[in-house]
Amino acid sequence: MAQPLLKIENLRTYFYAHSKQAFVRSVDGVSLEVGQRETVGVVGESGSGKSITAMSVMGLISGGPGVIGGSIHYASDKVQKNLLEGLENYVQLEEGNGRVLTVKKDESGWQKASEKLMAGMRGKEIAMIFQNPRASLNPYITVGEQITEAVRLHSGISAVKEARERAIHWLERVKIDSPRLRYNSYPSGMSGGMCQRAMIAMALSSEPSLLIADEPTTGLDATIQSKIVDLLQELKNETGISTLLISHDISVITRLSDRVAVLYGGAVVEYGPASQLLDAQAGFKHPYTAALLASVPNQQKIRARANLQAIEGEVPDTINTPPGCRFYARCNQITPEIRDKCAAIHPELKDVAPGHQVRCWRFIN
């Protein structure tokens, strides 16, 4: 297999919660790969670290503690580098008893080094679209001008006219009706779906190699969601762009992804081909993935008027990580043989099938 475009290894991003006077491990050892022309879906509940993983890749997390370790290898035709190269030298960490005690970080040094590494990457090589498209657009500038600005900034086209034509071209490619007319629209005059299309146009106008889509359909109507998913699918086929797709909506992930990573408590608990992982019938599944799939209403349950299978309990906070499996308290598949291990030792990701890994003691030995 060719070298992956993006290879995240053991990424750790922590925050300090002032109200609780403790460190929260939002992302705690995430490893992921996005291959060339591949779409990798990331699912998980809120607080599982999905968005923070994406923002860490984009270098959008500043301040302390923030990103404290790991590596993000990026390798496109034009650029090959580790986006966190040497950054761990700015951070010192002290842990004890499952808690992070202190983090010492040279914030300005870290920031400078990070900006140096990210130069020419953000927006150019890696583009990102966000959940609330209207919030990401400037309400006082027309949509067209905003795309033109992005084109001039990233594509090396400085002539305004040419950039303008390019922007119109992209508006057309994301299927906005009468793009020349819409070029002069303000975001407030466009629907949520159209704003998201404009955002996608802006992100893709610099022809990046990697697109990070953070909940691209959340908050849109069902009919519009379906259209945005169609659009992303088409653009992926046309441009061959690699995508890191983040969503809590399993149906969106199902339709777009080649591979899927399930995040829980800041770590990947399952990683594998979408067809295997999201098929409720297929074997080898992390109990959390199985429960997540079961909690989505489907036709059978609606017909039977059965109660949904809920995952009892709440998402754990990641301040005090117990030594055992993070899903231990909510898991319904613990057998007497593995109970002790589940409670005491955090399991490793283990291959259960080619290219399919699960972090669960049931599949170890």
Added chain:
Amino acid sequence: MPQTKSKTILEVHQLSKHFSRKRGVLSAFNRRGGTIPAVDNVSFYLRENETMGLVGESGCGKTTVARTILRLTQPTSGRIEFDGRDITHLSDSELRPLRRDMQMIFQDLDAGLNPKMRVSDILKEAITVHERVSDAEVEIKSRLLLDQVNLKYSKLGSYSSELSGGEKRRVGIARVLAVGARLLVADEPTSALDVSIQAQVVNLLRDLQKQLGLSYLFISHDLQVVELMSHKVAVMYLGKIVEMGLTERVSGAARHPYTYILWSSLVEKHNREATQPIRVERRATWGVFDFERPARGCRFAPRCPVYEKRGRPAECTDPANEPQLRDVGGGHQVACHFPLGS
């Protein structure tokens, strides 16, 4: 399933709510004024122990219907009957005792949870707002409420900022139960929650309905949750109900093209190779409705695939002939000149 004998708790007759769009004094002269018919002649009824789902895209007037029923906004015309009593023109003081019976759950988890109050105080306020209760009784009742919504007693001392999304939602439901509400208007109660937590809340609402015989008006854009929760479904499009009937019929055998597209967008989302019973050409004519220049006749015509397929029949755009809801059998009502499958 709904019991046919249970009595009607809520009846809505030809309800309309128009918002005026005056823009300052000059609007009288430059004709920029006018009204937006957010809800236009909506009629339905809800029986006791029954759930009615209200679906539609954003901006179609779902929330306005909900707010108008609870008299949080004043209807422009029409009649609202609660428990056989016309409440359309009751004054605020006359409404106050009725507030015990009808309550709303809002989409915003923090709405109604004062950040400076502990859970125990929030519940106490709700328990004592309509009646005088001794402290000991408040204590007993609070615990009972927490039992009903599956919350631990230890949460009584927490502030809302210390609660997770699911817990906040449960406290919100407990507060509504505290006053003894019989009709709950739930406006997107699960849309701010994760799937696993959403499942907990859906189960809770269903269990409460069984135990307490509550009636729900359940508003959501999540069609699957609506299907799971509701006995009846009404589909709204731009202020009008375009289809209404038993859930199985509306979701499984939709007669209005809009309903069909709404539900098939869901199927498509799940399964690319979904078998489509009716071939509907989907054209990219998903314009936004413009209230200033409303489509004449059927509101859905500009987006309607059937309209295109039939060669744009004149009935559909005849301003004098806007389709009205009519029965197509078994209480299933459709507002369309050319309902699907006929």
